[in-house]
Amino acid sequence: MLVVHALWVDGRVGLWAEEPPPAGSGSLVTRGRRHPYAVAGLDLDGGTATSAVRTLRLPTRDGRPEPSPAAAMPVGEGSARLRAWAVDTAEYAPDDALDLLRGLAALAGEDIVLADSTRWLAAVASFAAGLVARGRMLPGIVGDEARWLPVLTGRDAAYTRALALALPAAVLAAAPPVTRAEALAGILDALTDAAGRVALADAGAGGWLRALTGRDRRIAGLAPDAIERLRDRLAGWEADAVGGAVRACFRLVEPPEPEPGEEAPAEPRWTLEFALQAADEPTLVVDADRVWRSRGALKALQRHIPAPQETLLAELGRASRLYPALEDALRDARPVALSLDTDGAHRLLSDAAPLLAAAGFGVVLPGWWRRASARLGARLTARSSGGTAPGTVATDSGLGLDAVVDYRWELAIGDEPLTEDELRRLTDLKTPLVRLRGQWVELDPRRLAEGLSFIERHREQEAMTVADLLHLAGGAAEGPGGLPVVEVAADGWLGDLLSGEADLRLGDGGVPDAFEGKLRAYQMRGLNWLRFLETAGLGGILADDMGLGKTVQLLALIAGAAPGPTLLVCPMSLVGNWQREAARFAPSLRVHVHHGADRARALDPAEFDLVVTTYSVATRDAEQLGAVSWHRVVLDEAQAVKNAATKQAAAVRALPARHRIAVTGTPVENRLADLWSIMEFANPGLLGSATKFKERYAEPIERFGDADAAARLRRVTQPFVLRRLKTDRSIISDLPEKLEMDVVCSLTREQASLYQAVVEDMLARIDSSEGIERRGLVLATMTRLKQICNHPALALRDGSRLPGRSGKLARLEEIAEEILAAGERALIFTQYAEFGAMLRAELSARFGREVAFLHGGLPKASRDALVARFQEASASSPPLFVLSLKAGGTGLTLTAANHVVHVDRWWNPAVEDQATDRAFRIGQRRAVQVRKFVTAGTVEEKIAALIKDKRGLAAKIVGTGEGWLTELSTADLRALLTLDPSA
Structure with missing residues (x-):
């Protein structure tokens, strides 16, 4: 096994590898300062590397270097200290290292393991490429070289801080002492520059532009003083794009509400107030009026910048390039605010505010602006009709994701349907913001007209399935006329499903007579939840924390009356456990283990209640197992199918069943694609295709921490995932202090x-x-x-x-x-x-x-x-x-x-x-x-x-x-x- 390490030294990426001797191979002999595990001649990309010998300061214990946690070597005895060890490295310029680092994950396997340092540098390379793809870079000059530099604001800045904190010390083992932030800045600048050049490789230009697009970074044809002037202009450009320690902050204040008996003004006025805000302390805000009138108010800001008044004017000037309406306020020698009409306020809210925030300015908007209750939207009321969509196969219960529902659309503000009088009034208005029922509401006349037209045209409804309903409820689809869906209401089992309280509303069906055991309260709720999904023809993921008794909940379900057998697929190490647990808790179940060279070539479903097999056998016997009409297929340790592209995952997804259950204590191990793969088994098609899932949820959540996307995903999946933790007081109080098994x-x-x-x-x-x-x-x-x-x-x-x-x-x-x-x-x-x-x-x-x-x-x-x-x-x-x-x-x-x-x-x-x-x-x-x-x-x-x-x-x-x-x-x-x- 080869463990590949990465380091940053002299502006280059160095790779070196250790190959620990096999266990039991005898005592280790070290010679001088040569690292005893390091290998020579490492070449991962076919010869673009430069060979070097580097001296690394590495933790040393008992006279030998401490092996990487990724290496299968025992830790030595004694206390660890830093000692210099010589290793052979393969070193790459940033231009060559960029693609190599991003492709290293494909090399990892049983023979090659990536150390923490390598995985970290690969993550920085991917981040740099992402910045370039999103245009978050600016041209600059470093020394006499043209460079592309990253622009880090908002979520990118937060992610950069997280990368700096996670920087492994091994990355800098051969570099001069620097802080983590300084080291990351140098690495990210170099890799962003390399990524920018790849993106612009086909752009033909001369002079400075050629130095920004080719591999030669030197600026040809410019004298040193011209380069200096260009550098100053670029510094100003960068300051305009990124901002400094103090930034302008804008707060929009809505018109005051009329007093009782007072008539509302025909043209209400909004106020955009100005302030200065410390970029690193967002809670430190000084209003523009105090900036101009009170010296005492400036003391808090003066530790950031000595001239707050000049800074305010400069910041307003910078912001006016994005929001030209500010030029009216700049005609005042001491600007403090900008007055706006309703149309102007709406343009600020919808267009200018996002631009200002993305450019690094502080923006404070009314709290109602992003709430669903402040939007004209569509409200959907549904009830199950018990049918199925054309071309689909009904479950025995007539339900499932393909079941057809009866529905009715209404226009609403928040979850409140609009009356006919209100609709008539709104259709007559030509303003984008209106006060309705005591609150301001955004109104899009075009969408309002399209929504009304859609509802009128669809009195005779097209088919809507349960899957369609869930996507609308989760915010993954739009309502009529492109209106947002502000509420989805349903009755019966659909209402129970959407509420997330199906296990409580179904009622306690009791433990089956064939189950010989006692379920705890939360286990009984789990059983009822599984029963509900089965009744509705839906699949689920039982994701209880380890030790909470997922096995007994499943056995209680299987022990109930069923029209056909259950197929349970699990790792080989759990086959015996399922046999014994079934014999203990449900001895009347007819259990058959489908495994071994002499396993039956044909299965008679009438002979068994529970068939236990392994993932490897299910893959090999996919055709044989697929010929049986299973009532239920259960995957234990379902993280085994987290990689949707494997034959194993494809084989178990293809097994026919009326009811599918995935059992796992870790529904998301490394990435959201794990959840997609498991849910694709339990409820095929619920989360769309893998590509759509990546675009809609995985990339926004994993790369940018998109809270809205996370909330949408949670709403779509919540009815189908039951996750209880030991740390939950309602669960932990039901457990003994020591649980032995x-x-x-x-x-x-x-x-x-x-x-x-x-x-x-x-x-x-x-x-x-x-x-x-x-x-x-x-x-x-x-x-x-x-x-x-x-x-x-x-x-x-x-x-x-x-x-x-x-x-x-x-x-x-x-x-x-x-x-x-x-x-x-x-x-x-x-x-x-x-x-x-x-x-x-x-x-x-x-x-x-x-x-x-x-x-x-x-x-x-x-x-x-x-x-x-x-x-x-x-x-x-x-x-x-x-x-x-x-x-x-x-x-x-x-x-x-x-x-x-x-x-x-x-x-x-x-x-x-x-x-x-x-x-x-x-x-x-x-x-x-x-x-x-x-x-x-x-x-x-x-x-x-x-x-x-x-x-x-x-x-x-x-x-x-x-x-x-x-x-x-x-x-x-x-x-x-x-x-x-x-x-």
Whole structure:
């Protein structure tokens, strides 16, 4: 595995790579100051790089450089300090680096991993290209070179500050000391300049313009004094475009409301007041009247600029280029405000105000201006007619996204329909702003006429589906005549769906008789919500936080009467868990596992209630599974289909079903496209095509933080996503302080083969031995079997790769992913220190995050420092803490974690409880979730059942270790150790 790092040095992007040796390859030998993991000859784009040797100051521990969190290497012992290491770099000028950085994500995979520094520089390159695409750049001169410089205002400025805070120290490991903001400014300027030249590559020009479009930045044909004059003019241009420390601020004040009995003036006057505002302290505002009249009022501003009065005039002059109406006010020697008629106020609100705000001026508008209640809009009233649109397939219930609804349009202000008298009055008015029902309202006469005409023409309605209705309710579509939709009201099940309270309004249908368990209040609400969606022929995403019981809610639903079978698709590591949970909570369900080489080639839906399969089998057997008329298809850990373009995602989307449910604790892992892909399975077509979704929601939200787009997306998806968090008081109060659960993991084929071979070999040897020799063989057998259950590499000690070979490791990674996505922390216990080192390396490489590891070989000082760092619970401290049970099971306070995972069992409840109490103790303010891994069909599951059945006597039965096993007869040992055929 190659870990690629990036750095910025001497105005160039440098890449270097480390290739850590495989685990178990022996001790590391370092020679001088050469970085022992660095590779030479890195070339990612075919030869445009310049080779160099750079000396980097890197964290060093125990005499060796600290590996990247992305590298599968254990952290050394001792405290870390900075030390110089020499590495070979491939270095690129900004022109060559721009496209390379933006394309690096495509290179990432199992063999190449991008370090934090590389991902950060790639994000800056994408941001620079985005600035250029949106025209947020200006020409300038740096030294004797022409440059394109970024224009950073509003959201772009905020994003720049976030980039500076996120800058990894490794980016500047070879650069002179500078602040993060200074470093980002230099990098962003260089990459914006490169992106500007790519965008203007075909523009032919001479002199200065040629220096702005080619790769040669030197300005030919101009004397130094001419360049200096040009630089001054450009500086003024940039100041006009961006502004300084103090800016003009404009506040629009509406006409006063007439007193009771007083007639409103025929021509109401609006006032645009002027002020100065500190750009970095928006709350610091001084009205223009005080700027001119009071010296005391200027003191707060004078720390920003020494001449506020001159600045006010200059700022008004600058703003007049965008809003020429200000020229009237500038005729006054001391301008304080501009008087506007209603038409002028509307032009300011709709046209000039956005331009002024985009140019960096402060703009304060009346609070009603952007409210829906201040808009003439369309109000839609709908009710279900129970039909379906032409060309669509009805569900058994006659409902679903394609169900046809009866509807009626009305014109409204906010959610209040307009009366006929009001409509007649409005159609006679020729003004864009009117006072109606005590508030000012924007009125577009053209849209009003078009809306009225549309409603008159559509008394005889065209078909509208539930999907159309949801898009209108979410603001993703326009109403009649292009009017905004200000309200969508519905009755019956449509009203319940739009309200987001379907689970409450449906009523408590009770737990099915076939379900043998008790649901908590929030789980009952989840069951009712799922029932409602099923009744309505709609799909849903059950996205409850981990540990809130998504499995039991699904089993309660499946246990109810249904006209056909349920297909459940899940990761291989969860197949055994679903079998056992179904046997526990719904034993009457006929469960069939569709997996393995000897799986049935044809499925009779009449024979099963629940068919469990894996994502890989569902992909391979897509045609066979697609031939069954499934009542319900459920995806567990549905983030497995977050990449819509994969064969796996396409295969499960194509499965026919009346009802679709996606189950996931992380509906959005990395980007909004994850949500689109999962929702496309649950409710195909609801969010439109992937391209439209990207344009409408993903780019505005992810790149520019568009709150309106986020609100629209929330409104469209809210009826179909049920998300409850442990931090919600109404949920957390219903949970015990410590929630313990067994997590049943499956063996891989390799693990099962190894396990069976060890059992057969050791039982034969045990049967022919006695005394101390026999007891030693029994204990050695138990240790070997438990190591196989953990991972074949632990039992074989061959330093082989870890991914894809252990059911426990797969399940641990799934759980860790949810914990990290929730911003929480976990303790991971194992009784084998060697396995702890493997877990630390694998989890660090898998998630690109630091993973702490505490074992018996750590000196006290290092141990204390590690615990202190974890307890800090800061952004820089490790979120996952692997501990060997003997070294970390007692004496520590680790309340920063609220998850505990026992990867392997000590088979002594008291020892396990002591380890759990590292997190569950005084100082812990959150519920602690404890997961105990058990491998299905093995000695682990059999002994776990024994402990669970007789926990009160467990210490007597099991003792303090495994010595009691040595006293069992060979027949009892055979029954205990033999692998269950179901495994």
